Structures are given as C-alpha cells and as structure tokens.
Amino acid sequence: MTFAAFLPLLAGAKARAGDAIPLTPKWWLPESASTFSHKVDTTFALIYWLDVFFFVLIIGAMAWFTIAYRRRSKDQKTSPVKGNHALEFAWSFIPGLFLLSFFGMGFVTYMDMQVPPADAMDVRVTGQKWNWSFEYPEQGLQLASADGLVVPSNTPVRLTITSVDVLHSFYIPAFRTKKDAVPNRYTSLWFEAKAPGEYQIYCTEYCGDDHSRMTSKVIAMEPAAFREWVAGQKSASASMSPVERGQKLFTAQGCAGCHSIDGSTLIGPSLKGKYGANEQLADGSSVAIDDNYIRESILTPNAKIVAGFAGQMPPYQGRLQDDEISALIDYIKTLK
Numbered sequence: 001m002t003f004a005a006f007l008p009l010l011a012g013a014k015a016r017a018g019d020a021i022p023l024t025p026k027w028w029l030p031e032s033a034s035t036f037s038h039k040v041d042t043t044f045a046l047i048y049w050l051d052v053f054f055f056v057l058i059i060g061a062m063a064w065f066t067i068a069y070r071r072r073s074k075d076q077k078t079s080p081v082k083g084n085h086a087l088e089f090a091w092s093f094i095p096g097l098f099l100l101s102f103f104g105m106g107f108v109t110y111m112d113m114q115v116p117p118a119d120a121m122d123v124r125v126t127g128q129k130w131n132w133s134f135e136y137p138e139q140g141l142q143l144a145s146a147d148g149l150v151v152p153s154n155t156p157v158r159l160t161i162t163s164v165d166v167l168h169s170f171y172i173p174a175f176r177t178k179k180d181a182v183p184n185r186y187t188s189l190w191f192e193a194k195a196p197g198e199y200q201i202y203c204t205e206y207c208g209d210d211h212s213r214m215t216s217k218v219i220a221m222e223p224a225a226f227r228e229w230v231a232g233q234k235s236a237s238a239s240m241s242p243v244e245r246g247q248k249l250f251t252a253q254g255c256a257g258c259h260s261i262d263g264s265t266l267i268g269p270s271l272k273g274k275y276g277a278n279e280q281l282a283d284g285s286s287v288a289i290d291d292n293y294i295r296e297s298i299l300t301p302n303a304k305i306v307a308g309f310a311g312q313m314p315p316y317q318g319r320l321q322d323d324e325i326s327a328l329i330d331y332i333k334t335l336k
Helices: 003-011 037-068 085-114 223-238 242-252 291-299 322-333
Strands: 121-128 131-136 141-144 149-152 157-163 168-172 177-181 187-191 197-203 216-221 278-280 286-288
Touching: 037 085, 121 149, 121 168, 121 177, 131 149, 141 223, 141 242, 149 223, 157 168, 157 177, 177 187, 216 223, 242 322, 291 322
Parallel strands: 121 157, 149 216
Antiparallel strands: 121 131, 131 141, 157 187, 168 177, 168 197, 197 216, 278 286
C-alpha cells in the first residue's frame, strides 16, 4: 500500500463510488462532489501529511539534541565538525524528488481542471453587486442567485464567467474549483457533479458591503429530471404576464441588490412609489419618472444621476432586449 493510499485510513475517510482515492474527511474538508475533486484532495493530503511528518521529525530531533548535548561544564568543548558530501547531497536530492512529484501531480490535476470536454453544456455566469445570474444559451433560460445554478449530474458543465461592475470570484468548495469574475473579460471553469444534490457557491473576492451575502447553490439533478425542469421553466415563462416577467428580471438582473421596493435606501434609490413622481437630480434639475426616464436609466444610468447617490450602476445597453425593458417598466409601475 502506498503512502497516499494509506492516508484515508489515518483520516477516517469513507470511500465513495467513483473515487479513485477517497480523501475527504468531513471534519476538515467539504464534501468531495466533482469528478476531479479527489485529485485535489490527494495532492493536498499528501503534502500536508509529509509536512506534519517532517515537522515532527526535525523539531523533535532539535529538541532531543538540545537536551542530550547541552553544555554540562565550563570546560566542555565542541567536537570538531567535518563536512559530509553524501549527507549534503541526500538532503538536497530527496526534497527535490518530492518537489518534482508535487509539481507533476499538481500539473496533471490543473490541466484536467482547465480543459473541459468538447461536449460540455454551456452556462454563462454574471457577477454583480451582490448576486450571481445564470444564463443557459442552449436552453434559452436565465436564473438568479435565489434560483441557483441548476445542472444535470454526471454531465460536464462549462461556465463562462464575467462581471458587470467590480472583481468577484466564483467558488464551489465541494467541487474544488474557483475562478475570478473580471469586468470586461471572460474567464471559464468546468465541473461534473458526481451525484444529485445541492452544493454551496460563494464569492471569495471582497466586493463591497454585502459581499458575504453573495451566495448561491449548484443544484445537481439527474439528467432526466433536468430535462423536465427545463421544460417546466419554459412553460412557466411562456405563461407569465409582463409584470411577472419584469419581477423575475428585476431579481435575475441583480436590480434588487441596489434598489429596494419597500422605501428603504440601499446604494441606489428605492423604486417604491417612484413612477409618475418628480426626481431631484445631482445637477440641481428635476425630471419626471416616466417610461422614457426608466428606459434611459437602465441603458445609460449615468446620464441622469439622482441627488445623493453616486453613479455606480453598470449600463445594461446590449444586455436587455426591448421587451425585457418594457417588462421591467411594467413591474416598476406596480410598486405603489
């Protein structure tokens, strides 16, 4: 039995079907739920336990030498020390072999994590203060953080990730994968969930006041159940009224993170009772809140900034269709 294979016995890990080397003790690592997560755990555990072994060995030897060879009298002399070329070669060569082995393991795992299969399902992930939105180009769906990232299990999924405001970081601990969401750039990662279940998503790049609340979940389903879910989502979307569609877009596009609907002030003005009122602007002028103003504020939000607020809203030009903007306007009209 190799040292790496012996580690699960030390850690008390339980084997799971499909794991080549199950190294996921629940008391110190999250659940191992993707097809390559056990490789990450193996590399981590091997380095960790070797560090523990050599730490105990070296510190223990230092403590023993300190006590065994302590100075016992004023006349005690230090014994002459001569070089040992074989020993010097060994303590350089052996650690070098360890480093090369760790590099090889890490490189192979890194390449597995970076190169998705050609048949992977595509999902677009957009981060903004302070939620994630998920778009399914092949299925024609869009979801918000509250809905979760719904995927089929035992199916490779490729995420194309971006941000519309500041730097975020998309992290799924159970899958051992993380990637930055960078404004004006696309990054990507992929995973394959081994079994149905729910797995936590975090943002691991500090992005402002509600950074700690920028969470969501991966909801993995059996492939047949996923196909049924897609059909159900499409049916529900087709039967939505414009107001219901606008409410769903309001959540999916992250509007609720900055604009309240109950009158409270967030980083943007509340939308409660705003339609038809006059708004004071930062330049001292005022404007009537009508369809044209809302449309302009969505597409080019810095054209007319409300007094008391900074121009932080990202433009939605090119991100929303005309019918989606109309649905948002219809929803805002109902916020009496």
